[in-house]
Every structure is written in structure tokens, then in C-alpha cells.
Amino acid sequence: MKLSMKSNCFFFIFFFLIAVLLSCQAPPEEPLQIGYIDWPGYEILYLAQQKDFFQEEKAPILLKDFSSFSDLRKALQLGRLDGAAMSINEMLLARLGEEYRVVFVLNVSQGADGIVGQHEFQSIRNLKHKRVGVELTGLGGYLLARALEIADMEISEVIRVNMTATIEAYTAFSERKVDAVVTFEPILSRLVTEQGGKILFTSREIPDEIINVLIFHKDALKYRRDDCLRVLRGYLKAREFWKKEPDQAIAIMARRERVSPDYFRQSLNGLLIPDLSTNLTYFGLSDTENYFLESIKNFQSFMEENDLPYGPVYFENLLNDLKRHEQFS
Structure with missing residues (x-):
């Protein structure tokens, strides 16, 4: 009987110590x-x-x-x-x-960002007073401003329509709600091959x-x-x-x-x-x-x-x- 009580006590202490040690381990790092x-x-x-x-x-x-x-x-x-x-x-x-x-x-980026116009537009200068879809708070706003600067135009000479550069840009362009969009690959290539768009400017023109x-x-x-x-x-x-x-x-x-x-x-x-x-x-x-x-x-x-x-x-x-x-x- 005494041996049994001692054994039970031993196992209780053993498992208690194991539990304490496990609880002291640091939790796994969050990703x-x-x-x-x-x-x-x-x-x-x-x-x-x-x-x-x-x-x-x-x-x-x-x-x-x-x-x-x-x-x-x-x-x-x-x-x-x-x-x-x-x-x-x-x-x-x-x-x-x-x-x-x-x-x-x-x-x-060496051409993977760009501006695509509807098929009737041949250059950035053709976008004067036209609607351009662009994510104003993202990189697109900068790319558009640089393209206009190189074309010797002011930002006020185009009508900027705020939208995301991916699905919104693709949809607005395909439905002709805008005359051009600022976007990036693979939407850039898809607008050309699927919607007949014309690339008017890319990041290749502003290297690095x-x-x-x-x-x-x-x-x-x-x-x-x-x-x-x-x-x-x-x-x-x-x-x-x-x-x-x-x-x-x-x-x-x-x-x-x-x-x-x-x-x-x-x-x-x-x-x-x-x-x-x-x-x-x-x-x-x-x-x-x-x-x-x-x-x-x-x-x-x-x-x-x-x-x-x-x-x-x-x-x-x-x-x-x-x-x-x-x-x-």
C-alpha cells in the first residue's frame, strides 16, 4: 500500500513537472x-x-x-x-x-508598366482633354505624370479617372468608359491583344x-x-x-x-x-x-x-x- 502511494506520488510529481516545462516553452512565432x-x-x-x-x-x-x-x-x-x-x-x-x-x-520595370490608349490614339499628346483611368494614390499617378512631362503636357490637360490598375482598368477600357488607362502586365498585354489597344508609353522610356x-x-x-x-x-x-x-x-x-x-x-x-x-x-x-x-x-x-x-x-x-x-x- 505504501509502495503504491509512493508510486502514485512519483507519477503525479513527474507529470506535474512535465506540464510546468511545457508551459514554460515559448509559443511558436507568428508568421x-x-x-x-x-x-x-x-x-x-x-x-x-x-x-x-x-x-x-x-x-x-x-x-x-x-x-x-x-x-x-x-x-x-x-x-x-x-x-x-x-x-x-x-x-x-x-x-x-x-x-x-x-x-x-x-x-x-523595363516596359512592364505603361499607358494603353484606345486604337484611335497614336501618342500621349492625343490624350489632351481625354479620360485616363489611373490609380491616383499608386505608382500609376507618377507614371502618367512622367509620360505627360516627356510629351511636354501638363497634368491638367487630361481628365484623370481614379480606378485600380487591374480589373477596374481592364473593364473600363473594354467598355470604352475611358480613352486610356495606366496599368501593368499582364493587363497591359491583354488590352492590346484582346481589346485592340495601343501602347502609348511604357517604363522602358524611363529606365531605372x-x-x-x-x-x-x-x-x-x-x-x-x-x-x-x-x-x-x-x-x-x-x-x-x-x-x-x-x-x-x-x-x-x-x-x-x-x-x-x-x-x-x-x-x-x-x-x-x-x-x-x-x-x-x-x-x-x-x-x-x-x-x-x-x-x-x-x-x-x-x-x-x-x-x-x-x-x-x-x-x-x-x-x-x-x-x-x-x-x-
């Missing part, structure tokens, strides 16, 4: 929430998720899709995201620089002015730096997979964009998608000057000339921590 909009240059993030490259790197990440930059901007400004994929121009416009840091260049980057919140970089690095490693694995198995990778990415692989492949023609070694050059870590400085200065000058408010942009050096992963470059 880093990364926001992005539909854009071919961001789909390598989706590819990394679908091919389990984030999981292989033990990167706790949750991708959150937004229908427009306006919605993405609101989520960032409210602190609901740990990071995002967006252009530096949009970051300046949204004045996110105090809270978020640029860590990696995902792509540079639209740089799309990955940003992280400063707190994520301070307290979860290793997790941020794991996200980058997963992304770089996906980029390497795309280079080695382009047909399979494009099929996966095109499915999320809801276009054919041929459309998606064409969309990528207007993008430069840099590797790690190129990013080291961009960030001035390869005995070169910071790639962004002149582009940002030009953008800031443009904003000041047009009396438009903008915020600062700050960079965080995660890339030196990745340099040992030379197989990705």
Missing part, C-alpha cells in the same frame, strides 16, 4: 505577414510558397494578396503587415520610410525609375532578423528554380495571375529580376555606389517640382548575411 498585389515581378514569392522553399528554410511567412496598392498602403500604415513587395516610388508616396526598410530589389523592392518593418528586422533572412533565402531558391525550370515555374505563377503561361512569359520580358550578386551591386556592397541614390533623387525632384508630398526611404543591409549563399547568385 511574418507579407503583403503584395498581383504583379508578375512579385510572383516568385508565390512560387517559393507553392514549391515549399519557404518551408525548407523554416521561414515563417504568410503571403497576403491585395487587390490594389491603395489597400496595401492602408494595411502598412496601420501596422498590420510585417513587410511588403512594392516600388520605391510607392514607398515614398505613402511615406512609409519611418517604419519600413528596403532590404532587397525584386525587379526593375520604377524599382520594386521587398521591405520589412523595422521591428521585424530588430527582433526577427533571422526570420527575415530565411524569407530571402526561400525567395532566392524560388528564383533559382525559375531559371532552371522556367516552364514549370511559369505555369505555377501564371495560374495565380489567372493568365496563360504565354501571357505570363511575355509579361516577364518587361522586367529585370536581379539575383543576389546584382543586389549587392545595387546596395553599394560591391565597391560601387548605391544604385538607388540617383533614382531616388530624380523622383524627389519630380515630386518637389509638382508640389507633391513624399517621405524618406531607408535601407537595411541583410545582404552581407546572405553572401555565403553564393549558389543563388
Whole structure:
């Protein structure tokens, strides 16, 4: 009887200690929430998720899709995201620089953003007093202003109609509610091939002015730096997979964009998608000057000339921590 009581007491203490130890363990980290909009240059993030490259790197990440930059901007400004994929121009416009840091260049637009007019329009100058669909709070407003500036026109010479650059732009154009739209791939190509539109201007005419980057919140970089690095490693694995198995990778990415692989492949023609070694050059870590400085200065000058408010942009050096992963470059 005494032995039985001792045994029961022993097991009680044993399980009590186990329960205490388990309760002392830190709960699993919440995933880093990364926001992005539909854009071919961001789909390598989706590819990394679908091919389990984030999981292989033990990167706790949750991708959150937004229908427009306006919605993405609101989520960032409210602190609901740990990071995002967006252009530096949009970051300046949204004045996110105090809270978020640029860590990696995902792509540079070299024709993937543009202005499409109805078939009867031959140039930007033909849009005088015409209706142009554009997302005013996003990159589209800047692209339209630059196109008009190059055409020696004022922004007041066109009628701007605020709308998202994707489905709303496609619908408004196809129903001829607007004379032109500011959009990006794959909508850009679809409006030409499916609706007979004519490309009037693209980002190819303003090289290196639209740089799309990955940003992280400063707190994520301070307290979860290793997790941020794991996200980058997963992304770089996906980029390497795309280079080695382009047909399979494009099929996966095109499915999320809801276009054919041929459309998606064409969309990528207007993008430069840099590797790690190129990013080291961009960030001035390869005995070169910071790639962004002149582009940002030009953008800031443009904003000041047009009396438009903008915020600062700050960079965080995660890339030196990745340099040992030379197989990705």
C-alpha cells in the first residue's frame, strides 16, 4: 500500500513537472505577414510558397494578396503587415520610410508598366482633354505624370479617372468608359491583344525609375532578423528554380495571375529580376555606389517640382548575411 502511494506520488510529481516545462516553452512565432498585389515581378514569392522553399528554410511567412496598392498602403500604415513587395516610388508616396526598410530589389520595370490608349490614339499628346483611368494614390499617378512631362503636357490637360490598375482598368477600357488607362502586365498585354489597344508609353522610356523592392518593418528586422533572412533565402531558391525550370515555374505563377503561361512569359520580358550578386551591386556592397541614390533623387525632384508630398526611404543591409549563399547568385 505504501509502495503504491509512493508510486502514485512519483507519477503525479513527474507529470506535474512535465506540464510546468511545457508551459514554460515559448509559443511558436507568428508568421511574418507579407503583403503584395498581383504583379508578375512579385510572383516568385508565390512560387517559393507553392514549391515549399519557404518551408525548407523554416521561414515563417504568410503571403497576403491585395487587390490594389491603395489597400496595401492602408494595411502598412496601420501596422498590420510585417513587410511588403512594392516600388520605391510607392514607398515614398505613402511615406512609409519611418517604419519600413528596403532590404532587397525584386525587379526593375523595363516596359512592364505603361499607358494603353484606345486604337484611335497614336501618342500621349492625343490624350489632351481625354479620360485616363489611373490609380491616383499608386505608382500609376507618377507614371502618367512622367509620360505627360516627356510629351511636354501638363497634368491638367487630361481628365484623370481614379480606378485600380487591374480589373477596374481592364473593364473600363473594354467598355470604352475611358480613352486610356495606366496599368501593368499582364493587363497591359491583354488590352492590346484582346481589346485592340495601343501602347502609348511604357517604363522602358524611363529606365531605372520604377524599382520594386521587398521591405520589412523595422521591428521585424530588430527582433526577427533571422526570420527575415530565411524569407530571402526561400525567395532566392524560388528564383533559382525559375531559371532552371522556367516552364514549370511559369505555369505555377501564371495560374495565380489567372493568365496563360504565354501571357505570363511575355509579361516577364518587361522586367529585370536581379539575383543576389546584382543586389549587392545595387546596395553599394560591391565597391560601387548605391544604385538607388540617383533614382531616388530624380523622383524627389519630380515630386518637389509638382508640389507633391513624399517621405524618406531607408535601407537595411541583410545582404552581407546572405553572401555565403553564393549558389543563388
